[in-house]
Amino acid sequence: MRVLVTGAAGHIGTHVRDDLLAHGHQVVATDLVPVEDPRLAAEYTGDLRDPDVVRNAMDGVEAVVHLGAIPHPNGPDPSALYATNCLTAHRVLEEAGRTGVHRVVAASSLAAVGLAWSPVPQSPRYVPLDEEHPTLVQDPYGLSKLALEEAARAAHRRWGTGIVCMRFPFTGTGERLAGQLAAVREDPGGHRMDLWGWLDTRDAATAVRRALEVALTGCLVLNVTAPDTSSPLPTAELMERFHPGVPAFTELIGRTSLFDNRACSELLGFRPPHRPH
Numbered sequence: 001m002r003v004l005v006t007g008a009a010g011h012i013g014t015h016v017r018d019d020l021l022a023h024g025h026q027v028v029a030t031d032l033v034p035v036e037d038p039r040l041a042a043e044y045t046g047d048l049r050d051p052d053v054v055r056n057a058m059d060g061v062e063a064v065v066h067l068g069a070i071p072h073p074n075g076p077d078p079s080a081l082y083a084t085n086c087l088t089a090h091r092v093l094e095e096a097g098r099t100g101v102h103r104v105v106a107a108s109s110l111a112a113v114g115l116a117w118s119p120v121p122q123s124p125r126y127v128p129l130d131e132e133h134p135t136l137v138q139d140p141y142g143l144s145k146l147a148l149e150e151a152a153r154a155a156h157r158r159w160g161t162g163i164v165c166m167r168f169p170f171t172g173t174g175e176r177l178a179g180q181l182a183a184v185r186e187d188p189g190g191h192r193m194d195l196w197g198w199l200d201t202r203d204a205a206t207a208v209r210r211a212l213e214v215a216l217t218g219c220l221v222l223n224v225t226a227p228d229t230s231s232p233l234p235t236a237e238l239m240e241r242f243h244p245g246v247p248a249f250t251e252l253i254g255r256t257s258l259f260d261n262r263a264c265s266e267l268l269g270f271r272p273p274h275r276p277h
Helices: 011-022 051-058 078-098 140-159 174-187 190-196 201-213 235-244 263-268
Strands: 002-006 026-031 043-047 063-066 103-109 162-168 171-172 196-201 217-223
Touching: 002 011, 002 051, 011 026, 011 063, 011 201, 026 051, 043 051, 051 078, 051 263, 063 078, 063 201, 078 103, 103 140, 103 196, 103 201, 140 162, 140 217, 162 263, 171 174, 171 201, 174 190, 174 196, 196 201, 201 263, 217 235, 217 263
Parallel strands: 002 026, 002 063, 026 043, 063 103, 103 162, 162 217, 171 196
Antiparallel strands: none
16 A cells, blocks of 8 residues: 555654554654655655645555654643644644545544543542543543543544554653653652553554454554563552552563553464564
């Protein structure tokens, strides 16, 4: 397929374009900064808030991977962050539908649940968290990801586009992942709000490609995380220490993840193979 990757210069975007190219797809890249890669079919530098940038980059593509967004709520203007992420998501989804793109894979986030960046400490209502867990979101980043998911549903209703919104946790590999694991090991309580979720970025890229390639219909929201936690401590101990009293709907054996990934496994036929330890 000829695939447009937005945010192609970013951490996940770099791995996604490498994976797609390695599996025979053509990649069109766009980002705020130039993506200098001679393997690309085309490259567009510009802001996704500009409709001409989106329109030009979308020309002739069959599928889209939308990764371009402000990736955290730590900027000086929360409203601008929210507006930027919502506008860029809507522009990409609208243009994809208008031009007849058959599949869009969009990076949502487990922040859409509302725990990871919450300014007020919270606990989940139950574990493992599935895609139906009620939203607890307070921060502008998580709110923008909820808006992306709703925009995706609206685009599917209007245009019939097949869309997969992937709720990613922290993603990393190499030194980036090693640093995260060391921080969690040193202070597991400091990561209680993200429920010690993680995913090797190589697995994130594979999951994106699988979501492009497999036969799917509708608009889907999927948890995409590793099947274990980023902490060396047993999961039951983590919950007892940092989220006491939260109901567990399955036995928390060993270092099992606190996110329900069954839908990802069943629909994409994919289970992340990389382990942190």
